[in-house]
Amino acid sequence: MKRMKASIVLTGLAAMLIVFMACSGSKAEVGTGSLPGEEIEVKRIGIVQVVEHPSLNTIRESFVRGLEKRGFSGGGNLVIDYQNAQGEQANLKTICRKFSSHRYDLIVAIATPSAQAAVGETSEIPVLFSACTDPVGSGLVDSLERPGKNVTGTSDAVSAQRVMELAKRITPDISSVGTLYSSGETNSAAVVEDLKEYADYSGMSLVEVTVTNSSEVKQAAQFLAGKVDAIFLPIDNTIASAMPAVAKVAVEAGVPVYAGADSLVRDGGLAAYGINYEALGEETADMAVQILNGKKPGDIPVRSINDMDIYLNLATAGALGITIPEDIMNEAVEVIRH
């Protein structure tokens, strides 16, 4: 009976997996390699992402498109195996073990924990990370110029100082700045350090508020809006999720919001001087092609997007009664008008 019970469970589990296999068969991105008789060399890439998130998804989609543009297309000469840990970090290790066991040609790791799991898993298979703000501090590479070993990638570091310079051009009278970020994200910590340096030498007073999840964001924004002349937002996944709430609070309080990412402006921030996640995905694809063509990851410097773009939201400007100077209007790559 015990034996029978065990066999029922195992049969159940097996049946379940077969059902899943059947369901996923049609849309799974995993292929079986080259077809018999075909001469082309098929490269296999594993993409590991830690959680579903708009910015991270944008990077991944743009990465795949970037590969296609450069002659590597899924289904043809490329097999892409995309896996997402869905927020449970224990899964990262299992995913990376799968990639290394199959000896894929390249592991692409999106966001810091994914990259750390991949780097911990293999020292042979090339690892290409994206959306890691502080690759050296996160222990991924020894230096940005010469990463060494099997690891390189793209960083989404933004310069808080440059965002604040833009803020000074649009609203020259600000003498205090507040920042709002998640204490659970390494990305934000590095950018906020940069902001502190700026505040120190420019003599601007700085108020910091941290949150632990997106439901706390609105209240924190209300607190901040009553205390400062302007709000600075780093590239923070938690804040990004609750950006519409921040934008509403800021407009009501008459405080401009300056940010480090385009999406924050689309959701109601006044202006951003930030990176474009699509461009970041493209850069990553460019590096992937170099690696697939035989270049050693350790010899490719870590790239960050140097040409940061200006994004403006004129609807927010109108609500705040702020006129954007003509020259900044001309520099902006994207202007949201409604």
Add this chain to the structure above:
Amino acid sequence: MYFSIIQGAVELGIIYAVLALGVFVSFRVLNIPDLTADGSFVLGAAVSATLCSIGHPFLGIPLAFLVAAGAGCVTSFMSSKLKIQPILAGILTVLALYSVNLRVMQNRANIPLNNKPTVFNLFSGTAAENSLGLVLPVGILAVLSVLLFLFLNTGLGFHLRAVGDNEKMVTALGVNTDTVKLIGLALSNGLAGISGALAAQYNSFADIGMGTGTVMTGLASVIIGEAVCGVGSLKRWLGSVVLGAVLYRLVIAFAFELGVPATDLKLISALIVAVALAMPAVKERLALHGVKRESGGNLKKGDIFSAES
């Protein structure tokens, strides 16, 4: 499916089996729905990663136990002395631990251990390198399981088991049940802390977000183990829990291997647990259809006493 994938899943399963033993102590032995492990797991990871980064990978493991046991004491204090419901007390402790964990990690959300000594890379370069990922956690798990078994058979251990079964009876015997629960929750969370400590060193980083879903994973392991292996005696029950943790990771690895769409992962986790939970009902159905009945076997509260350990 490659052997190294199975090995990886077993390694991870063994590390999470320590957590499952902790969840077993709170949910099954004490019969207290304690959610503190979501935070104490990360606390253990934070302590061990911090100590690794100053060169003490081994010291971090017992220290993680002690500190995480302290978190269990806080939950127990809130529920017994301040009369806060156990679930709520656990949630409060997890909330507080978020800040405590960040403090332990020196206000960083993530501590990398890539170039630091860990218990898993101490012997890299030697013959033991490849097997160490499995041997060390298995050794720790074996020692902890034996200690837990011996402890649950001491006088105090019997009090622990009795509190879970009939608290009023234990009180009537003149035993202070608050103290017994305190010890039980400290033990439960201490085990979660060790699991977190090992997980951080194994994954080569500690992250403030690594606790998501911890209690659910531990509970799933306990339930799967019980469904597959049964709960006859205490020895067998502990074995089931360990087996359940390994099976859970194997099924997840299998799901990745089959190329299940990334978005469906949570659905699979839920399905595994649902199938395991449904086993007693399915079995009963089969029994009604003329299959020979057996005595016991179904999971009932108090089974732990009805069988000799």
